[in-house]
Every structure is written in structure tokens, then in C-alpha cells.
Amino acid sequence: MYNKIAIIGGGNLGTAIAEGLLKSEFSKPADITITRRNLAELEVLKNKGVNITSDNIEAVKNSDVVILAVKPFQIKDVLDGFKAELDPQKHILVSVITGIFIEDMQNAVQKNVPLFRAMPNTAIAIQESMTCISHKGANNTQVDFIKNLFEKLGKVAMIDEKLMDAATVLGACGTAFAMRYIRANIQGGIEIGFSAATASLIAAQTVKGAADLLLLKGAHPEQEIDKVTTPKGCTIAGLNEMEHQGFSSSLIRGIVTSYNKILNS
Ligand SMILES: NC(=O)C1=CN([C@@H]2O[C@H](COP(=O)(O)OP(=O)(O)OC[C@H]3O[C@@H](n4cnc5c(N)ncnc54)[C@H](OP(=O)(O)O)[C@@H]3O)[C@@H](O)[C@H]2O)C=CC1
Numbered sequence: 208m209y210n211k212i213a214i215i216g217g218g219n220l221g222t223a224i225a226e227g228l229l230k231s232e233f234s235k236p237a238d239i240t241i242t243r244r245n246l247a248e249l250e251v252l253k254n255k256g257v258n259i260t261s262d263n264i265e266a267v268k269n270s271d272v273v274i275l276a277v278k279p280f281q282i283k284d285v286l287d288g289f290k291a292e293l294d295p296q297k298h299i300l301v302s303v304i305t306g307i308f309i310e311d312m313q314n315a316v317q318k319n320v321p322l323f324r325a326m327p328n329t330a331i332a333i334q335e336s337m338t339c340i341s342h343k344g345a346n347n348t349q350v351d352f353i354k355n356l357f358e359k360l361g362k363v364a365m366i367d368e369k370l371m372d373a374a375t376v377l378g379a380c381g382t383a384f385a386m387r388y389i390r391a392n393i394q395g396g397i398e399i400g401f402s403a404a405t406a407s408l409i410a411a412q413t414v415k416g417a418a419d420l421l422l423l424k425g426a427h428p429e430q431e432i433d434k435v436t437t438p439k440g441c442t443i444a445g446l447n448e449m450e451h452q453g454f455s456s457s458l459i460r461g462i463v464t465s466y467n468k469i470l471n472s
Pocket residue numbers: 215216217218219220221242243244245246263276277278279281285303304305326327328329379380
């Protein structure tokens with residue numbers, strides 16, 4: 208019903224969404240159109256059968272779902288460019304853009320198109336995104352469709368739009384925060400004897416296993432920490448030293464700083 212998907216803005220996130228749609232087989236390659244001005248960067252997707260173009264109007268005309276994935280400062284010009292083509296009876300508009308409210312989009316398009324804000328992360332390319340979604344003006348069928356689309360690409364939380372900036376920090380910036388944590392583990396691992404390749408494998412799989420203990424068993428982090436920290440052992444010694452150095456505090460402060468950056472942008 209909403210088979211044809213246009214992704215306007217084929218950058219880091221836009222291409223990751225396209226990759227996820229292909230990998231999950233939610234979409235056939237020919238049903239996806241992805242746009243950007245520098246088309247050379249989209250060759251990989253083109254070679255997989257995805258339509259690529261710099262013409263946003265053409266992409267919107269040939270689609271049912273329009274996913275907006277340009278930078279925040281580009282949204283007004285981009286929407287102005289194709290809003291005349293939006294048909295409220297046909298299109299669903301989904302923005303993954305940071306800090307742009309549904310009301311901003313409504314004012315920009317000036318039509319009763321069903322509007323969604325989705326906040327995925329780059330793991331959407333491998334169907335492991337955490338995607339937070341809010342919406343306005345959509346009927347149940349449309350909400351179910353968009354929820355199902357993102358559920359094929361990872362996990363979904365339906366949230367109030369007022370939490371979307373918080374979702375951006377925890378879920379989307381969170382990928383970078385987690386990567387830096389893993390990277391630091393690798394650096395430590397090399398210092399205590401592993402090759403970079405082995406340290407990378409151990410660090411990434413250990414973090415994945417820890418996350419799965421929470422996701423699959425519904426455990427609390429502190430319960431799981433208690434199971435690892437042998438009295439007088441090496442885990443608690445390392446953990447306490449990390450806390451003395453401000454580990455949790457630095458993460459919390461980083462999260463709040465990211466959040467304030469969005470609020471003040
Ligand atoms: N990266 C991430 O992890 C996440 C990003 N976001 C949000 O997603 C959005 C995109 O982020 P990201 O992918 O990182 O940014 P990028 O800069 O990588 O992607 C934006 C893309 O938009 C393209 N673009 C610019 N102008 C136009 C235009 N007029 N028509 C079509 N395409 C255009 C650019 O390509 P060209 O210059 O060739 O046109 C570029 O590839 C941002 O709003 C960001 O806040 C949200 C969650 C996670």
C-alpha cells in the first residue's frame with residue numbers, strides 16, 4: 208500500500224536507512240529512491256538496484272512515504288522545493304531530522320499530510336536501530352505501517368514528541384558514545400597485551416553480550432554488575448577506580464551537554 212519510499216538526503220543516516228530496508232527485504236530495491244546532490248556517493252546503492260537522483264520532486268512524485276534525512280538547516284529549502292507535490296491522500300512524511308518539530312514541518316508544508324518524527328540510529332543499516340517515533344495527523348493504518356517499518360529495522364518506542372530531543376541524545380548520539388566506550392576498551396586491551404584485532408573482538412562482543420543480558424533477560428545493570436564483582440576481586444577494583452576518575456559522572460554530563468546543545472540550537 209505504501210510501497211514506494213523516497214529518502215531525501217542520502218548521507219550517513221539516509222543511506223543507512225536504505226541499507227536496512229534492503230537487508231530486511233522490507234523494500235525491493237526498485238521501490239526505494241534516494242536523493243542527494245552529489246550522486247557519485249550513492250553508486251553503491253545504485254549498484255544494488257536502488258533509484259538515485261538529485262531531483263527531489265521526481266523522488267516525491269514516485270513515492271508514498273517520504274523520509275527526510277537532510278541536515279536541520281537544510282529542511283526549509285528542501286521542503287519548499289517539493290511541498291507542492293505532497294498529496295495528503297497519498298503521502299506520509301517522516302522526518303529523522305534533529306530538533307525540527309512536527310509543528311515546524313506542518314507550517315512548512317501547509318497541508319494535512321500525516322507527519323511522523325522518527326529518531327533512529329546508524330545501526331538501522333543492520334536492523335539493530337533503536338528508533339523513537341511520534342506523529343500527528345496519521346490514522347491507525349498509517350501509524351501501524353510506519354511502526355512496522357522501523358520494527359523491521361530494530362526496536363521501536365512510541366514516545367511523546369516532547370521527549371524527542373532526549374531520544375536523539377540517548378538513542379542516536381548514543382551510538383557514538385558507545386563506540387567511544389568500546390574504543391577505550393580496545394586501547395586498554397592493547398596496553399595489557401592483546402593485538403588490536405583481538406582486543407576489538409573481545410570489547411565489541413563483551414558489550415553486545417552485556418546489552419543482551421539487559422534486553423533478553425530484562426535484568427538491571429547493577430544486578431548483573433553484582434554477579435561479576437568478586438569480593439576483593441579485580442572487577443570491583445577497576446570499577447571503583449573508574450568511578451573515582453568520574454566515569455558515570457562524565458557520561459551523565461556528556462548526555463546533558465548534548466541535550467542542552469539541541470535545546471540551544
Ligand atoms: N547521523 C546520525 O547518526 C543521525 C542523524 N540524524 C539526523 O539525520 C539528518 C541527516 O544526518 P546525517 O545523515 O548524519 O547527515 P549527512 O550530512 O551525512 O546527510 C545529509 C545529506 O543530505 C544531502 N542533501 C543536502 N541538501 C540536499 C538537497 N537539497 N536534496 C537532497 N539531498 C540533500 C547531502 O548530500 P549532498 O550534499 O550531496 O546533497 C547529505 O548527504 C540530520 O538532520 C541529523 O540530525 C538523526 C539521527 C542519527
